[in-house]
Amino acid sequence: MDLSLSTRSEGDRTVVEVGGEIDVYTAPRLREQLVDLVADGKYHLIVDMERVDFLDSTGLGVLVGGLKRVRAHDGSLRLVCTQERILKIFRITGLTKVFPIHSSIDEAVGAAE
Amino acid sequence: MRESGKVTVPTVELRFTALPAHVRTARLVATAVARRCGLGEAVLDEVRLAVGEACSRAVHLHRRYCPERPVLVTLVDDDSTFRVAVADEAPALDEPEGDLGDLAAVADLDGEAVPPGVSLAVISGLVDDISVEPGRDGGVVVRMSWSTSG
Numbered sequence: 001m002d003l004s005l006s007t008r009s010e011g012d013r014t015v016v017e018v019g020g021e022i023d024v025y026t027a028p029r030l031r032e033q034l035v036d037l038v039a040d041g042k043y044h045l046i047v048d049m050e051r052v053d054f055l056d057s058t059g060l061g062v063l064v065g066g067l068k069r070v071r072a073h074d075g076s077l078r079l080v081c082t083q084e085r086i087l088k089i090f091r092i093t094g095l096t097k098v099f100p101i102h103s104s105i106d107e108a109v110g111a112a113e
Numbered sequence: 114m115r116e117s118g119k120v121t122v123p124t125v126e127l128r129f130t131a132l133p134a135h136v137r138t139a140r141l142v143a144t145a146v147a148r149r150c151g152l153g154e155a156v157l158d159e160v161r162l163a164v165g166e167a168c169s170r171a172v173h174l175h176r177r178y179c180p181e182r183p184v185l186v187t188l189v190d191d192d193s194t195f196r197v198a199v200a201d202e203a204p205a206l207d208e209p210e211g212d213l214g215d216l217a218a219v220a221d222l223d224g225e226a227v228p229p230g231v232s233l234a235v236i237s238g239l240v241d242d243i244s245v246e247p248g249r250d251g252g253v254v255v256r257m258s259w260s261t262s263g
Contacts, residue, residue, distance in 0.1 A: 021137070023133075023136060023137060023140075023165060023169070024133040024136050024165075024169040024172060024173070025133040025134050025136060025137055054140075054161065054162075054165070056162060056165050056166055056169060056232075056235075057166060057169070057231045057232050057235050058169055061231075085158045089162065089235065092235055092238035092239065093231070093234075093235060093238075
């Protein structure tokens, strides 16, 4: 399955809904989306990964890059993910300590910065 | 490994140009062969991710050092083990795996990919039986295997 991307506002947060496969082929599109959002002044991002079927280390690198970009503007990047197979790669790489990971959009929106 | 006389016969061999789009093809083929070997769904997820990481790593290195050379994936179903070998021909490099907790520090803000060593570290976290050996044509061979005997 290819990558699908859509964005919407939730208060002062911007939700990026990602679906499909984030890999070496599709990750550049996600990177471009995150770069564009930051360039538009969107510094508080929530990446909804509930419809992601596959994530590899290239995708992780893009998310880390996004996190660095928003932090440069005192922003935040939160993830929404409950899928065990996706969470596993965050655990293996130690990135559960880097990204706040939430079980729902509401929880991520409600998290204090 | 299944043998025909003294020649090892791979179940499926896949040779592809080092393009990111073909990594997905390699994942699909590896997963299909693994499924035919009788591996369960949870293990298939591991195969999909581990083969994807190994191929992404090889494609990343080939695109940098030898884009004209293909990446070779060999899939073997023997009696009790599913074996995968991903061979690249890139110059041997130091690939410090480091602490993956440091990925946040090493990922390149403007780069296309995380360092190749991260892929190997992810595979090591996924697969119990992994080895990285010098390849015949330069580069390395990443070998992984899963038991199919249940």
